[in-house]
Amino acid sequence: xxxERYRCFGATALNGNNALVVSGPELAGWSLADRQQxxxxxxxxACVFVDADGAESGQFTLDFYYPHTRSPLCLHASLAxxxxxxxxxxxxxxxxxxxxxxxxxxxxDRADDNIxxxxxxxQAGFPDMSISDIAxxxxxxxxxxxxxxxxxxxxxxxxxxxxxxxxxxxxxxxxLEGITEWGRTNGVNGCFAYARTRASPSLYAxxxxxxxDPALEDAATGVAAGALSVRLVADITLYQxxxxxxxxxxxxxxxxxxxxxxxxxxxxK
Numbered sequence: 001x002x003x004e005r006y007r008c009f010g011a012t013a014l015n016g017n018n019a020l021v022v023s024g025p026e027l028a029g030w031s032l033a034d035r036q037q038x039x040x041x042x043x044x045x046a047c048v049f050v051d052a053d054g055a056e057s058g059q060f061t062l063d064f065y066y067p068h069t070r071s072p073l074c075l076h077a078s079l080a081x082x083x084x085x086x087x088x089x090x091x092x093x094x095x096x097x098x099x100x101x102x103x104x105x106x107x108x109d110r111a112d113d114n115i116x117x118x119x120x121x122x123q124a125g126f127p128d129m130s131i132s133d134i135a136x137x138x139x140x141x142x143x144x145x146x147x148x149x150x151x152x153x154x155x156x157x158x159x160x161x162x163x164x165x166x167x168x169x170x171x172x173x174x175x176l177e178g179i180t181e182w183g184r185t186n187g188v189n190g191c192f193a194y195a196r197t198r199a200s201p202s203l204y205a206x207x208x209x210x211x212x213d214p215a216l217e218d219a220a221t222g223v224a225a226g227a228l229s230v231r232l233v234a235d236i237t238l239y240q241x242x243x244x245x246x247x248x249x250x251x252x253x254x255x256x257x258x259x260x261x262x263x264x265x266x267x268x269k
Contacts, residue, residue, distance in 0.1 A: 001026045003042075006080035009220035009240075009263040011247040013113070016266065017220040019080040023050040032070060039065040045216060048077035050084060051100070060085055063100040068212060071189070072101040073155030075222025079115045079265050082108040104155055116262030117222075118255065121230050124153040127186040134161055137182060137191065138174045138209075151188055154226035154259050158208075159183075159191040166205050169195045170243045174209050183210070192224040197239070204228065205239045220248035226259040228252065 001024040007016030020042055027049055030038075039047040049063040062081050064074040082095055095108040107118040126149075134149055135142040138161070146162035163169050172193060179191050190210025197203040206228070208221035219241030229236050229252035241248040252261045 004080070004084055005268045006083065006265060007268045008076035008079050008265050009222065009248040009250050010266065011249050011264075013264065013266045015219070015241070015246050016248060016264065016268075017076045017218060017241075017246075018045040018268070019074070019077040020044040020047040021050060021077070021080050021084045022047060023052070023084065025052075027051060035063065035065055036070060040067050043067075045218075046071075046074050046077045048074065048081045050081050059098075061098050061100045062106070066211070067216065070101065071156060073099050073104065073119075073223055075117060075119075075155075075226065075261055076220055078106055078117055079108075079222070079262065082106075082110075082115055082117070083265050083267075086110070099155065102155065113264050113266065114262055115265045116251075116260050118258045118260045119154045119226060121257055121259055122153040122155065122157075124151045124157045124188075126151045127188070129182075134159075134191075136175070137178050138172055138193065140168065140172060144168045150231050152227035152230040154223055154230065154261070156189045156223040157187065158221075158224050158227045159188050160224070160228055160231050161191060161193050163193055163195050166195045166197065169193055169205055169207060172207065172209075173214075176209060176212050176214065179209050180212055189223075192221065192228070194228060194238075202234065203237050203239065205242070207240065207243070217244060219244050219246040220250055220263070222250055222261045222263075225250040225252040226261045229254060229259050229261075 010016030051061040064071040194206035208218040225238040235253040238250040
């Protein structure tokens with residue numbers, strides 16, 4: 001079995017969100033429970049299993065896991081998996097992989113150290129929830145939240161909530177159990193809080209809350225960056241991980257009915 005560790009979306013090659021890429025013929029005999037347990041035992045922030053459905057013809061399926069759950073899509077882990085597949089020597093420029101849970105097509109391209117994935121924009125309804133209810137989940141005053149929170153999705157629905165400043169963003173200490181329970185009830189994969197930066201209208205800072213353990217907070221969340229690009233109907237650059245001393249940069253751009261998300265990808269020891 002082959003195991004590779006990556007850092008994705010890092011502001012430098014030394015930063016980034018961790019991903020574990022697992023491949024090999026042994027995976028054919030692993031159950032979903034085996035994969036979940038492996039992710040827990042490896043202390044992997046995110047783990048992607050690369051299943052070779054027809055490796056000789058370049059057909060691979062990606063199966064994503066966090067320590068607490070299986071996921072329909074993890075963009076930073078998918079970028080790591082794409083780099084792994086490219087290194088097998090079976091592909092040149094463009095690459096098309098498939099996510100396991102939703103059979104979602106993922107199209108990849110790369111430029112130097114940066115890899116990008118293009119995914120379909122998906123419809124996502126907004127559950128009935130007031131600003132005051134969201135404030136309770138985020139454990140903040142309702143008046144620091146901007147109006148019109150929305151659920152958007154590029155494969156994993158996120159509740160997107162704008163706060164009034166970066167200072168408010170980094171001060172949040174949310175009710176992670178409450179967010180998880182609300183998400184489970186409403187089919188939403190966590191809450192993404194974001195703020196506009198003072199530098200430019202297209203630059204944003206964000207934090208993702210979908211883990212029960214605050215120590216597992218994402219340094220970068222590609223699906224949230226894609227969802228935010230959908231929400232804002234704009235091309236954006238998202239900064240994340242500053243509060244974790246792990247600065248990350250994610251680029252998201254609209255291309256017709258798709259969102260293209262990417263950033264730096266580097267192997268780590």
